[in-house]
Amino acid sequence: MSPTTNPPALRLAAVSKSFGPIDVLQKLDLDIAPGERHAVIGPNGAGKSTLFNLISGLFAPSSGDIALNGRSIAGLSPHRINRAGLARSFQITNIFHRLSVFENVRIGVLARHRVRYGLFRSVAHMRAVNEESAAVLARVGLEPRADTLAGDLTYSEQRALEIGMTLTTGAEVILLDEPTAGMSREETAQAAELIRSVTAGKTLLMVEHDMSVVFSLCDRVSVLVYGSILATDTPERISANRAVQEAYLGEETS
Amino acid sequence: MGSMRILALLAVLLALLIAVPPFLDLSWQNALVNVLIASLFALAFNLLAGQAGLLSFGHAAYFGIGAFAALHLMIAVEDGLAFPTPLLPLAGAAAGFLAGLVAGYFATMRSGVYFALVTLAIAELLHSLAPHLAGTFGGEAGISSMRMPWQGIVFGSMLEVYYLTLGWVMLCGLGLWAYTRTPFGRLTLALRDNEQRVLFLGYDAHRAKVVVFAISAMASGVAGSLLAISNETANYSLFATDVSAQVVLQTFVGGSTVFFGPVIGATLFTLFSFLISDLTRSWVFYQGLIFVLVMLFAPTGIGGILYELVRHRRQLDWSRLAWPALQSILGGLLLAGGIVYLTETAAVLFGQDYAMRRSGAAGALPPYELFGIGWEPAGVLTWLLPAVLLLGGGGLLVAGRRQIDGVRGRRSAPAADAAPLGGTP
Numbered sequence A: 001m002s003p004t005t006n007p008p009a010l011r012l013a014a015v016s017k018s019f020g021p022i023d024v025l026q027k028l029d030l031d032i033a034p035g036e037r038h039a040v041i042g043p044n045g046a047g048k049s050t051l052f053n054l055i056s057g058l059f060a061p062s063s064g065d066i067a068l069n070g071r072s073i074a075g076l077s078p079h080r081i082n083r084a085g086l087a088r089s090f091q092i093t094n095i096f097h098r099l100s101v102f103e104n105v106r107i108g109v110l111a112r113h114r115v116r117y118g119l120f121r122s123v124a125h126m127r128a129v130n131e132e133s134a135a136v137l138a139r140v141g142l143e144p145r146a147d148t149l150a151g152d153l154t155y156s157e158q159r160a161l162e163i164g165m166t167l168t169t170g171a172e173v174i175l176l177d178e179p180t181a182g183m184s185r186e187e188t189a190q191a192a193e194l195i196r197s198v199t200a201g202k203t204l205l206m207v208e209h210d211m212s213v214v215f216s217l218c219d220r221v222s223v224l225v226y227g228s229i230l231a232t233d234t235p236e237r238i239s240a241n242r243a244v245q246e247a248y249l250g251e252e253t254s
Numbered sequence B: 001m002g003s004m005r006i007l008a009l010l011a012v013l014l015a016l017l018i019a020v021p022p023f024l025d026l027s028w029q030n031a032l033v034n035v036l037i038a039s040l041f042a043l044a045f046n047l048l049a050g051q052a053g054l055l056s057f058g059h060a061a062y063f064g065i066g067a068f069a070a071l072h073l074m075i076a077v078e079d080g081l082a083f084p085t086p087l088l089p090l091a092g093a094a095a096g097f098l099a100g101l102v103a104g105y106f107a108t109m110r111s112g113v114y115f116a117l118v119t120l121a122i123a124e125l126l127h128s129l130a131p132h133l134a135g136t137f138g139g140e141a142g143i144s145s146m147r148m149p150w151q152g153i154v155f156g157s158m159l160e161v162y163y164l165t166l167g168w169v170m171l172c173g174l175g176l177w178a179y180t181r182t183p184f185g186r187l188t189l190a191l192r193d194n195e196q197r198v199l200f201l202g203y204d205a206h207r208a209k210v211v212v213f214a215i216s217a218m219a220s221g222v223a224g225s226l227l228a229i230s231n232e233t234a235n236y237s238l239f240a241t242d243v244s245a246q247v248v249l250q251t252f253v254g255g256s257t258v259f260f261g262p263v264i265g266a267t268l269f270t271l272f273s274f275l276i277s278d279l280t281r282s283w284v285f286y287q288g289l290i291f292v293l294v295m296l297f298a299p300t301g302i303g304g305i306l307y308e309l310v311r312h313r314r315q316l317d318w319s320r321l322a323w324p325a326l327q328s329i330l331g332g333l334l335l336a337g338g339i340v341y342l343t344e345t346a347a348v349l350f351g352q353d354y355a356m357r358r359s360g361a362a363g364a365l366p367p368y369e370l371f372g373i374g375w376e377p378a379g380v381l382t383w384l385l386p387a388v389l390l391l392g393g394g395g396l397l398v399a400g401r402r403q404i405d406g407v408r409g410r411r412s413a414p415a416a417d418a419a420p421l422g423g424t425p
Helices: A048-056 A078-084 A101-112 A129-140 A157-169 A185-198 A209-219 A235-240 A242-254 B004-020 B026-051 B060-078 B089-107 B114-130 B156-177 B183-193 B193-200 B205-231 B241-254 B261-276 B284-298 B300-312 B316-350 B350-360 B382-405
Strands: A010-019 A022-032 A038-043 A061-068 A087-088 A175-177 A203-207 A221-224 A227-231 B368-370 B373-375
Touching: A022 A048, A022 A227, A048 A078, A048 A087, A048 A175, A048 A221, A061 A221, A061 B026, A078 A087, A078 B193, A078 B368, A087 A157, A087 B193, A101 A129, A101 A157, A101 B183, A129 A157, A157 A175, A157 A185, A157 B284, A185 A209, A209 B004, A221 A235, A221 A242, A227 A242, A235 A242, A242 B114, B004 B026, B004 B156, B026 B060, B026 B183, B026 B205, B026 B241, B026 B261, B060 B114, B060 B205, B089 B114, B089 B205, B089 B241, B114 B241, B156 B183, B156 B205, B183 B316, B193 B205, B193 B284, B241 B284, B241 B300, B261 B300, B284 B316, B316 B350, B316 B368
Parallel strands: A038 A203, A038 A221, A087 A175, A175 A203
Antiparallel strands: A010 A022, A010 A061, A221 A227, B368 B373
């Protein structure tokens, strides 16, 4: 649908962020094409979470610009960035624990249907919203658990719900923050398959430690070390990159 | 439980509320008016505290503002303004809503403890300002007015006031219940659980919280205006901390996780003060004690317990539970008896009257009268009785609870979250 002349789905231009005297990110440049699946890897403390928090609007960058489909979103509040078409998941599961699984998803679907603050209709009678919520649950494999309280789900189910909620608002650019963190090998493979299917046709930016997930899922990888991007390339070339090996992969891959 | 059965139950309750009051005396009618007002106030408060997870310690502000707004309108009606008396609470609703928008805008910038403190500060501000603003709040004396007749209804008798109050409380209660079923009502619960995620799903969380706050303040304002209509007067003491505290106690004793829980608490406490405050000056102490005990042993409140019982009624083995339950209730009653005995004895022995009698008796301990019986302060029976009540009652209660736990398979009680406000409607 989008010709190659279109602006990148996500562009970071000289983005810096400092907390007091500490420079967490320094002059970061990154272009992500529409439909690309892009991973950010890097050692702990490299600034991956800060990067996600800047893009999704939790913090404003100290300098530089962030553009979504060619429109600047730097410094906007999270709900505005979400409405502009970017959704994110969280490293630490961030769901509505005391609501049912179905209702967790429906909150996001309601936002997409622009009935955010509807006060004069019964939500039970909104057929389109309820059907779409059920469809999202089906896509992440949680349909049988629709009436369970989200807090009662198993860990990997909660991670699936986390991804499902990220999909609900209809965003075209998806940020996933360590979607397979804390999962067993088997669960990780399932999660990677889930991510592949649900983000088909969308732009994906993910922080991921598991190199097998990165290799199987992503078109390009950026290596973030000490707040700067050391290299951006295909997974194969990144793993062959000597500087990357020294800085990061040599220590962590086994 | 089917929703038909709930509707039938509510219909019976409503029929009783309509049919019984004409046969009651004036003081009971007045007490029921207060029960209805407190119920609406607690429901309004719980919209914020229980559903949005925003614990306000200053809800007296919006209750009071509603009362004053209604009184000002009543004064205008007295002076000839053509406004139907039954619609007076609209003034309270409007004033409460506006005050809620302004106060809520600032209070909801923060959450948790800071939110609570800002709401407390706003109410305290009104409480200390009101006596100095003679024009608006009538100084320390407050302002008064009269209910004017409308369309042949005189509004002179307490019964007429009662039906007016009943109508408004039913209307607002139903409205607040319907609210929980709307998209915004579901969003309110999501805000309670995880405000950050709400923000990242594309909602302006702050704006949503301001609206919830304003709706809660609006319903509180209606409750306040109903009190103003009933009393025909109001003064700055409506803004006092204990008004704010009462609604917190009532809501949490009644159960903030169940929609109608606050009504239970409001009814219980209002009737408690109506029935007990004439009998003993320690009633506030008992009220506090009930609150502490409920929070310690049944944090979901009375409504939460009832909800769990109804929900699990088929799984529970009633034939085996009945006896331990009876035993626990008996133990609890004995324990309560012991506590009341000790409290009232202390009230007598450390009271001013007794101090004077002691100085008259040159420091000796003269006998005293309590519960219509004479007691010796140093008598064996005087202290053996409470000891037996406390130990016996406590023992029965502990043993009964242990048996109940045994029957229920020592499963830890399901958490509060299983309540209907959390589930799918």
